[in-house]
Amino acid sequence: MKVDVVQKVLKANDDIAKLVRARFEEYAISCINMISAPGSGKTTLIESALKKGISGVRVGVIEGDPETTRDAERIAKYDVPVVQINTAGGCHLESQLVLQALDKLPLDTIDLLIIENVGNLVCPVGFDLGEKSRVAVVSVTEGQDKPFKYPRLFQTANIVVLNKVDLLPYVPFDVEEFKQGVHGIQPDVPILHVSCTHGDGVEQWVNWLKGQVDKPTNG
């Protein structure tokens, strides 16, 4: 006997992501999901924004890592609410983990929730976390071929951050080929050049984050 089903296999994750999204709507929170390889500078990008300040926007952060609370400790120094999720070796965050983390955050005091996913260019991509926007981060030391090798991430990203551009004089990174790769998949996605060390592009990064918030608070 054959039974036709036609059901998405990650339906459970998608269903919980809907619950997460409903919580965000209830509290008027805009959520972004940052995805990159390990060591591309996701945490430093968050720190740079917090250091510069996103005027009128109250930030909360969820950190995802296989082990340790190191990233959450870095973020906590900026006096913003932060929760560390340890996946115990798991290679990506799932909506269930985010839903649980929301219980530990003061949601009524957050306008922008930044989720830093586990460093990985493949696994996090298929798991909706209830985010409004997705940020793909690539640092110039990783090589310009990433969009060709990992098209799904670049296809689903709302913005691509090319990080550590201060190292461009020292590494053989072909910016034009990188752009061609990204825009060959998504012609209109913005690519932001950032150096957190020298401060290049940090203002644009902060402005983009601010633009994600629907209703900036007055205070």
Next chain:
Amino acid sequence: MHELSIVTSLIEQVEQICKEQGKDCVSKIDLRIGFLEHINTETFLFMFEQVKEGTCMEQAKINLIIEPIKIRCRKCLNFYEPEDSIWICPHCNEVGGEIVQGTEIILESIYFDDN
């Protein structure tokens, strides 16, 4: 390694359907995997072997159908399957477009032994 999460999710879904159908075990399933899901089929089947024990899928065969990427050109609206990682419409040379196939994992059908 996202294959493990997907296998676990798949088995939970099939168990639920078994319950609804009043069946104890499944003989085969058809599973469509979009190319852009980046599933390593060997890893996927290996993970399945590790976790199927004691579930309704212990004896089940998995028929994997890999679906290629299909794009709808945003300019001429024709459909095409891109040949490499830069998506260029073969009809009008426009770059990029809307993905209409290749990004989902779909449990298509379940087969039960007739007895």
